Amino acid sequence: xTIQVVFQIAAVGILVAVLNQVLRAAGREEQAVLTTLAxxxxxxxxxxxxxxxxxxxxxxxxxx
Amino acid sequence: MVKILGCVLVLASSVLLxxxxxxxxxxxxxxxxxIRKALIILKSEITFSATLPEALLSISDRLEAGVxxxxxxxxxxxxxxxxxxxxVIWRECLKEGLAHSYLVNEDIECLERLGETLGxxxxxxxxxxxxMAIMYIDSKVDELRGSEAKNxxxxxxVGAAGGLLITILMI
Numbered sequence: 001x002t003i004q005v006v007f008q009i010a011a012v013g014i015l016v017a018v019l020n021q022v023l024r025a026a027g028r029e030e031q032a033v034l035t036t037l038a039x040x041x042x043x044x045x046x047x048x049x050x051x052x053x054x055x056x057x058x059x060x061x062x063x064x
Numbered sequence: 065m066v067k068i069l070g071c072v073l074v075l076a077s078s079v080l081l082x083x084x085x086x087x088x089x090x091x092x093x094x095x096x097x098x099i100r101k102a103l104i105i106l107k108s109e110i111t112f113s114a115t116l117p118e119a120l121l122s123i124s125d126r127l128e129a130g131v132x133x134x135x136x137x138x139x140x141x142x143x144x145x146x147x148x149x150x151x152v153i154w155r156e157c158l159k160e161g162l163a164h165s166y167l168v169n170e171d172i173e174c175l176e177r178l179g180e181t182l183g184x185x186x187x188x189x190x191x192x193x194x195x196m197a198i199m200y201i202d203s204k205v206d207e208l209r210g211s212e213a214k215n216x217x218x219x220x221x222v223g224a225a226g227g228l229l230i231t232i233l234m235i
Contacts, residue, residue: 008232008235011228011232012229012232012233015225015228015229015232016229018221018225019221019222019225019226019229022217022218022221022222022225023218023222025218026214026215026217026218028218039229042233
């Protein structure tokens with residue numbers, strides 16, 4: 001895993017937080033929730049491979 | 065290099081899109097005010113017994129470009145086809161003449177309802193129809209005036225943040 005992914009996730013987190021605040025301030029709670037959800041799904045897509053490889057490593061390490 | 069250029073293009077276009085959306089409410093208000101002006105003239109023309117095509121053509125002369133095209137089109141069509149129902153022509157002209165305006169479906173529907181009262185019914189009913197449309201426009205303009213500043217900020221921020229988000233996702 002490169003450090004770039006971590007920075008990308010951090011940037012997406014910051015931007016989604018900003019969008020969330022802006023939309024909430026404008027009284028558009030529904031869109032704010034959808035934006036947060038979209039950000040979460042995108043980040044999950046990025047990290048899912050890494051989470052899977054982490055599980056495999058843990059399984060191998062403890063001979064499970 | 066190409067990547068950076070792409071990022072700049074995506075960012076610039078989303079910021080510009082945000083700015084465009086932030087100006088739309090203002091343009092819609094201008095269109096509504098122009099139509100309000102036209103309806104006031106139309107009401108006075110109805111009161112002074114002008115025929116509908118004459119009134120519409122006279123309005124198109126007095127208005128600035130934008131919505132005047134609709135009144136010119138409706139006036140011309142009604143003069144050319146006097147036997148056809150005026151509400152049908154009015155509806156067709158609304159779709160064609162106001163296609164490039166900033167009015168939303170709700171505004172067009174209100175004008176369509178006005179078209180049903182024009183031409184056929186008595187003078188009082190026509191004047192009432194115009195009054196109803198003017199009242200609708202006034203309430204919409206007030207509503208837009210209240211939310212314009214807030215929406216302007218919102219669209220600009222969302223445009224810029226959305227552009228940054230897409231850029232980060234694409235890198």
